[in-house]
Amino acid sequence: MQDDRPGRTDSSADPVRDGQVTAICQRHGNQPGELIEILHDVQTALGFVPDGVLPVIAQALNLSRAEVYGVRTFYHDFHAEPAGKHILQLCRAEACQAMGCERLAASLAKSLGIAFGETTEDGAITLRAVYCLGNCGLAPAAMLDGRLIGRADAQVIATALAAAKAGR
Amino acid sequence: MPNTVDIYVPCDAAALSVGANEVAEAIAREAAARDASVRIIRNGSRGMFWLEPLVEVATAKGRVAYGPVRPQDVAPMFDAWLGGTAHRLLLGPTDEIAYLKNQERLTFVRCGIIDPLSLEDYEAHGGLAGLRKAVATPLPQVVAEVLEAGLRGRGGAGFPAAIKWKTVAETEASQKYICCNADEGDSGTFADRMLMEGDPGSLIEGMAIAALATGATEGYVYIRSEYPQAIATMQAAIDLWEAAGLLGDNVAGSGKAFRLHVRRGAGAYICGEESSMLESLEGRRGVVRAKPPIPAISGLNGKPTVVNNVLTLASVPVIIAKGAAHYKAFGMGRSRGTQAFQLAGNVRQGGLVEKAFGVTLRELVETFGGGSATGRPIRAIQVGGPLGAYVPNSQLDLPMDYEAFAAAGAMVGHGGIVVFDDSVDMAQQARFAFEFCAIESCGKCTPCRIGAVRGKETVDKIIAGQDVAKNLALVADLCETMTDGSLCAMGGLTPMPVQSAIKHWPEDFRGRTPPRKGSETIQIPAAE
Numbered sequence: 001m002q003d004d005r006p007g008r009t010d011s012s013a014d015p016v017r018d019g020q021v022t023a024i025c026q027r028h029g030n031q032p033g034e035l036i037e038i039l040h041d042v043q044t045a046l047g048f049v050p051d052g053v054l055p056v057i058a059q060a061l062n063l064s065r066a067e068v069y070g071v072r073t074f075y076h077d078f079h080a081e082p083a084g085k086h087i088l089q090l091c092r093a094e095a096c097q098a099m100g101c102e103r104l105a106a107s108l109a110k111s112l113g114i115a116f117g118e119t120t121e122d123g124a125i126t127l128r129a130v131y132c133l134g135n136c137g138l139a140p141a142a143m144l145d146g147r148l149i150g151r152a153d154a155q156v157i158a159t160a161l162a163a164a165k166a167g168r
Numbered sequence: 169m170p171n172t173v174d175i176y177v178p179c180d181a182a183a184l185s186v187g188a189n190e191v192a193e194a195i196a197r198e199a200a201a202r203d204a205s206v207r208i209i210r211n212g213s214r215g216m217f218w219l220e221p222l223v224e225v226a227t228a229k230g231r232v233a234y235g236p237v238r239p240q241d242v243a244p245m246f247d248a249w250l251g252g253t254a255h256r257l258l259l260g261p262t263d264e265i266a267y268l269k270n271q272e273r274l275t276f277v278r279c280g281i282i283d284p285l286s287l288e289d290y291e292a293h294g295g296l297a298g299l300r301k302a303v304a305t306p307l308p309q310v311v312a313e314v315l316e317a318g319l320r321g322r323g324g325a326g327f328p329a330a331i332k333w334k335t336v337a338e339t340e341a342s343q344k345y346i347c348c349n350a351d352e353g354d355s356g357t358f359a360d361r362m363l364m365e366g367d368p369g370s371l372i373e374g375m376a377i378a379a380l381a382t383g384a385t386e387g388y389v390y391i392r393s394e395y396p397q398a399i400a401t402m403q404a405a406i407d408l409w410e411a412a413g414l415l416g417d418n419v420a421g422s423g424k425a426f427r428l429h430v431r432r433g434a435g436a437y438i439c440g441e442e443s444s445m446l447e448s449l450e451g452r453r454g455v456v457r458a459k460p461p462i463p464a465i466s467g468l469n470g471k472p473t474v475v476n477n478v479l480t481l482a483s484v485p486v487i488i489a490k491g492a493a494h495y496k497a498f499g500m501g502r503s504r505g506t507q508a509f510q511l512a513g514n515v516r517q518g519g520l521v522e523k524a525f526g527v528t529l530r531e532l533v534e535t536f537g538g539g540s541a542t543g544r545p546i547r548a549i550q551v552g553g554p555l556g557a558y559v560p561n562s563q564l565d566l567p568m569d570y571e572a573f574a575a576a577g578a579m580v581g582h583g584g585i586v587v588f589d590d591s592v593d594m595a596q597q598a599r600f601a602f603e604f605c606a607i608e609s610c611g612k613c614t615p616c617r618i619g620a621v622r623g624k625e626t627v628d629k630i631i632a633g634q635d636v637a638k639n640l641a642l643v644a645d646l647c648e649t650m651t652d653g654s655l656c657a658m659g660g661l662t663p664m665p666v667q668s669a670i671k672h673w674p675e676d677f678r679g680r681t682p683p684r685k686g687s688e689t690i691q692i693p694a695a696e
Contacts, residue, residue, distance in 0.1 A: 033469075035451035036434050040393070067452075074453040075434035077393055093355030094550055097600070098513030098588045099541065131437060131604065133394050134358040135182050136586070137217035137511065137518030146396050150185030150217075 014052065020045055021053045025060035032061045035071055039078050048079045084119040084126035086164050088157070089143040092129045095136035104140055105129075107154050124165065172205040174226035178280065180213035180365045181397040182358065187238065188221040194242040195223070202246060212366015214280035215520030216267050224262055225249075233262040267536060272498060273522045274506050275483045276359075279366035285404055287412055290369040298485030299414070302377045303422040305488075310381040311337060314484060316492035318504030323349055323440075323477030324552060324581040325657070326503075326570045329484075332474050335464035336382040339472040344384035346375050346426075346474045347449065347467070348481055350391040350398070351433050351440040354553030356584035359508040359520055360478035364391070364398040367482075368405035372428065374481035376419055377488060378474055379426040387426060388468070389478075390445050392433040403430045437608040441656045442475040444610060455610045456656045477582070479508055500526035503569045503580070511537045513586035514546075523568075525580075530564040533587060544589035548597070548673070552581025554604055555661035557668035558588075558597065577668060579661075594673040598666045599627040605662040616659025619650045623666065633679030640670065640677060 024041045028034035038057060043049050049072050058065045072078045090108060092101055105116070112120055112127055119126040135141035138150030144160050177183075177192040192208055199206040214222060219235035223245075234245060234257040241257060248255035259265055273279075282289035290296065302310050315330035336344055348371065352360040364371060375387050391399050406428050409415045419426045431449055433439050439448045443457035446468050467473025483505065487495045496504045503525035509532050511518050516538035523532070533539070533549060540546050548558045557578035559566070566576055573580045588597075602623035609616045623646055629639045647663030654660040670677055 031451075033449070033451040036448060037432060040432055040434065070453050071451070074455075075436050077433075077435035091355075093604075094554060094597075094600070095356045095513040095586045097597075098586055098592070130394065130435075131608075132353055132355045132357075134352060134361040135185050136356045136358055136513065136584075137515075137520075138182055138185060138220070139513060139518075141185070143394075148181050148185040148397075150182060150220075 017046065017050075018053065018056045021056045022060055025057060030060050030062075032063055035061060035063070035068065036075070039072060039075075043078060048082045051080060084123050086124060086145055086161070087126045087128060088161065089128045089130040089133070090116075090152070091131065091133045091135075091139070091141040091143075093131040095132075096140040099139040101140040104153065104157075108157065111154070111158075125161065172207050174207050174209055176209050176211045176224040176226075176231065177221060178213045178366075179210035179284075179397070179401075180220075180280075180362060181395070182217050182362070183213050183220040183222070184397065186220050186236065190239045191221045191223060191237050191242065194239040198242050198246050202250070204246070204250075209283050211282060212280045212284050213362055213520075214262065214268060215276065215362060216265070216517070217519045218517050219259070229261065231262045233259040233265065235259060267517065267519070267521070270536075271522050272506050272524050274486050274495065274498070275370065275479055275508060276363065276367070276520065276522050277486070278370065279363060282367065284366055284368055284401055285408060287369070287408055287414075290367075294489065295369050295485070296373065296414075296420075298488035299373045299376055299420050302380055302488050303420050307337070307381050310377065310488065313492045314381075314487055317487045317495040318492075318499070318502070319480065319483055319487060319495070320503070320570070321477055322479035322483070322507070322582060324354075324555075324579070326580070329476055329480050332464045332476070333378060333382050335462070336384065336472040336474050339465055341472045343386065343469070344382055344472045344474075345468045346378045346382070346384045346387040346476075346481075347446065347463075348375060348387070348389040348478055349440065349442060349445055349475055350389050350395075350402075350478050351445055352395070352478070353392060353437040353440045354555075354582065354584055356512040356550065356553060356586035357510050357582055358512070359510050359583070361395050361398045362520055363478060363482055363508075364389075364395075365401045368402050369409070370482040370485055371402075371478055372405060372409055372415070374484035375428060376415065376426055377484050378476070378481060380419065380422060380424055382472075382474055384472075384474065385425045385427065387428040388431050388449055389428065390431050390433060390439070390449055392439075393435055399430060399432060406430065436610075437604075438610045438656075438658055441658060443656070445475070446473065453610070455612050456658075458655060479582075498524035500524075500567060500569050501571055503571070507568060507580070507583045509568065509583040509585060511585055511587070513550075514540045514542055514589050515585075515587040516541050525569050526567045528565050528567055529559065529585070532568070532585060533564070537585075537587065540587060540589045542589050542591075544591065546587055547590040547592050548588045548594060548669075550586040550588070550597075550665065551584070552579040553584050554601065555579075555657060555664055556581050556584070557664050558594065558672065559668070560672040562672075577664075577671070579664065594669040594676040595627065595631050598669040598677075599624055599631065601662055601665040601669075602627060605658060609658060613653070613655040613659060615650045615653040616655070616662070619646055619654075619659060620662060622646060623650075623662075627666075630677055630679055636677070636679040643670070 058068045133141040142149040142152040222235035224231040319329045320326040439454040444454040448454040463473045509521045605620035
């Protein structure tokens with residue numbers, strides 16, 4: 001019988017992917033203390049942390065699947081679903097609020113035609129909220145594919161997105 | 169230009185966020201095109217963010233600054249240099265800029281001056297003096313010196329650092345740890361990031377001294393994943409120190425081992441709480457631990473562990489090198505030394521201001537900050553992060569002192585200062601405080617987990633004008649429960665911004681008021 005509770009599905013068994021994940025765990029000495037680093041590395045390699053790899057990690061680290069599932073779901077960084085080609089994060093914490101980030105958030109969502117947490121239909125851009133990027137002296141702050149953007153406005157972000165899409 | 173000229177372009181994340189790399193590339197291109205011999209040095213930031221990218225040129229009379237520089241400014245700047253005229257972006261000698269000149273930099277003394285990845289630079293500017301002295305000093309004397317200096321935790325709580333050290337030093341164990349909390353998640357703070365990117369050596373040196381003093385042999389720097397630049401710089405610096413024999417099996421010839429590792433966070437705000445950070449370092453969900461036992465007795469992996477903030481540890485080398493008396497001479501009352509105040513949000517001159525405790529909020533926001541960025545009147549200032557109070561203009565003359573702020577129902581915390589102009593709606597800010605707590609609560613204790621959700625719902629009712637007086641009383645009651653009954657500061661301090669907003673701006677909590685001009689309803693999604 002198919003066990004389809006979260007974290008327990010392995011219907012999409014993928015030996016190549018699982019081999020990659022096993023290798024990542026080995027690189028971290030199969031140490032349970034390194035679980036967060038392992039999840040980061042898995043996400044970097046696969047783009048997300050699918051349910052299917054949780055049992056692979058659990059076995060390598062000698063943890064229960066519940067423990068691995070619990071860690072993946074606790075931290076905002078880890079995603080069970082693939083993201084778009086580019087990830088745009090907009091800071092919506094206090095210092096950026098003081099510089100009008102909510103207006104910017106609304107205009108970005110409108111121009112991309114998606115809500116925060118969603119990906120554009122063409123799979124190009126995922127829009128996410130983040131709470132502080134440590135650039136509070138140059139608010140509002142955003143991050144595109146890990147690159148910090150200061151004094152963000154609709155124009156600055158549109159330019160950065162166009163450059164990213166063009167592969168620059 | 170005669171000979172080789174040193175040009176400094178910061179590689180701090182804030183400077184990069186407004187184009188410092190593009191400026192550095194333009195300088196290299198322009199120099200090559202003109203056959204000018206320049207050496208581009210990537211320093212940290214001086215902490216004057218409104219001037220970033222701030223380019224400095226070494227001259228016979230010291231470094232002179234230009235800023236903010238855009239790539240298209242570079243060619244005209246070369247024209248001016250070669251023609252012997254002053255470019256319009258010339259700010260004069262960097263050290264003479266009032267914002268910098270009027271600071272008292274002890275912890276950030278090298279930040280923005282040195283190449284963060286040059287040990288030679290580090291030592292030439294006073295680095296390693298503390299560690300060398302600590303190696304030659306009886307270890308209890310090192311702890312005593314830090315205690316005597318009155319160094320309190322810079323992460324927000326202000327607990328005397330040396331008390332933790334003393335407990336770890338005196339606890340017998342097969343393994344001890346030094347853990348640096350670099351999970352700087354509070355909005356309005358960037359000092360930890362700036363230091364790790366601009367002068368990582370002072371943090372490493374502080375951790376090495378803490379390790380020698382307590383007998384710890386392993387250390388971790390837990391850095392939030394939102395700081396990729398800081399993570400890369402810290403790792404590179406640790407590698408340099410290891411290669412130079414300053415970390416590893418024999419720290420600076422002491423015969424003692426200390427190995428240091430960088431660990432990434434994963435986007436959980438609560439991991440800035442020390443016990444939650446320890447859980448995360450052990451690879452688990454960042455759920456807060458009940459105390460006792462305190463981490464100094466049973467911390468990482470159940471072993472005695474020093475947990476200190478970045479700036480606490482980075483302040484140690486100067487205390488050891490120059491002595492407790494030198495450090496203690498700065499400050500007021502029981503707040504000794506300096507604090508890295510961070511001007512953020514709606515402020516004209518955002519940046520880092522290291523000053524002795526006792527400086528007033530007005531000096532920081534008006535004299536250094538230059539007032540609001542939008543030019544509108546300032547209405548509220550949140551001090552000490554999302555869990556700190558909103559301070560009204562009537563309290564601008566409060567001195568930055570742990571005790572003075574506590575007496576006023578506020579907190580200095582880590583010195584983060586977020587300025588809001590008169591378009592802010594304080595009921596929305598109170599609502600946000602609860603909502604943020606609801607999203608980021610680890611879920612272990614009920615007052616925080618449930619209280620934050622109910623708090624947000626109740627503020628929504630107040631905003632909608634539903635039974636306003638009754639619901640305000642309910643919020644007051646809920647805040648009391650959260651303050652008294654939460655396990656950690658997340659639930660325990662969320663009431664502080666809420667209650668300060670209600671107390672100082674009651675007009676915003678009368679319900680069904682038309683939104684303030686320029687204000688917006690904040691409907692936030694969870695961080696993803």
